[in-house]
Amino acid sequence: EADIYQTPRYLVIGTGKKITLECSQTMGHDKMYWYQQDPGMELHLIHYSYGVNSTEKGDLSSESTVSRIRTEHFPLTLESARPSHTSQYLCASSGLGRNSPLHFGNGTRLTVT
C-alpha cells in the first residue's frame, strides 16, 4: 500500500487553465521529488526539495513551480497549461541518507487539450 499519495490520478484540462497536482507522504521523509515521465517511459527530474522551504529545479527545464511549506506536502503548479505539458507526473520521497531509496506515488496523468 502506497505511503505517498498523488491526486488526481487523471486530469483532462483545457489550454490556459491553472492546475495544481497534489502530493503527500506520511513517512516523514525530508526529500521529495517530481518526475515527468514521457511516453517512452524515460524519467526526467523536474523539481526536488530537501526539506521545508527548500526547492530546487531538476535536470529538465519545466514551466511548473513547486512549494514545500509542510514536510508531508509537495504540490506542483502549472500557471497556464499547454498541450506540451501533457505527460505523466510522478512524485517521490526519500530519507536523507545518501543511499535511501525513493518511494513513488502512483502518478498523475495530465492531458491538456
Add this chain to the structure above:
Amino acid sequence: GDSVTQMEGPVTLSEEAFLTINCTYTATGYPSLFWYVQYPGEGLQLLLKATKADDKGSNKGFEATYRKETTSFHLEKGSVQVSDSAVYFCALGNTGKLIFGQGTTLQVKP
C-alpha cells in the same frame, strides 16, 4: 557526469524463460545501484539494491550483482511469469539524487 545505460526493449519472453536485462553505469566514487519496477498504471517500486562492489541484491526471484570491474548491475531471473510484465529501471545514487536509465519493457507471454 554520472550516467546509466540499459538495454533497449521491449524484451518479449515466454513464461518460465530466463531473463537478463543489462545495465551499465558511469560514475565517480562509490555509487549505490538500484533496480525499480513499474507495473502498468502505477508508480515505480524498489525491486532490489546494492550499496558496494560485489554485493548481490535479491527480491521476488530477481537478482543483480554490483560489478565494479565491469561497471555493471545486470538484472536476472531464472523463470519469469506473466505477472513480471512491467517496465524495469536501473538507477544509480551517488550525489544525493538518483539517476535513472531509460527503462526496459518486459512482456511475458503465457
